[in-house]
Amino acid sequence: xxxxxxxxxxxxxxxxxxxxxxxxxxxxxxxxxxxxxxxxxxxxxxxxxxxxxxxxxxxxxxxxxxxxxxxxxxxxxxxxxxxxxxxxxxxxxxxxxxxxxxxxxxxxxxxxxxxx
Numbered sequence: 001x002x003x004x005x006x007x008x009x010x011x012x013x014x015x016x017x018x019x020x021x022x023x024x025x026x027x028x029x030x031x032x033x034x035x036x037x038x039x040x041x042x043x044x045x046x047x048x049x050x051x052x053x054x055x056x057x058x059x060x061x062x063x064x065x066x067x068x069x070x071x072x073x074x075x076x077x078x079x080x081x082x083x084x085x086x087x088x089x090x091x092x093x094x095x096x097x098x099x100x101x102x103x104x105x106x107x108x109x110x111x112x113x114x115x116x
Contacts, residue, residue: 003087010099014103019111022103022111031105034104038099039097042096043092043096046089057081061076
């Protein structure tokens with residue numbers, strides 16, 4: 001559920017930045033530089049969110065491990081945490097790359113005229 005929310009937020013946010021990307025392109029930025037900038041900013045946001053989420057999840061799991069005593073079962077599953085972080089990274093990359101490439105393919109003068 002968090003991956004779909006992340007995808008939606010990043011896609012919406014990047015859609016709102018079309019004018020900014022048009023200005024950058026009009027001032028001479030290359031499409032690869034703009035895509036790299038968007039990917040870096042998106043990865044930074046997702047990394048901060050993942051770190052906070054991981055810290056909260058580990059805290060909750062530590063509390064639950066004291067409340068729930070299961071024999072030979074660990075509440076803290078490193079594989080599950082690693083898989084969720086990988087899923088967030090892939091979702092971030094997909095959510096950021098598509099709209100960034102789409103925005104760089106638009107003619108900067110048309111973008112500035114349409115939203116000006």
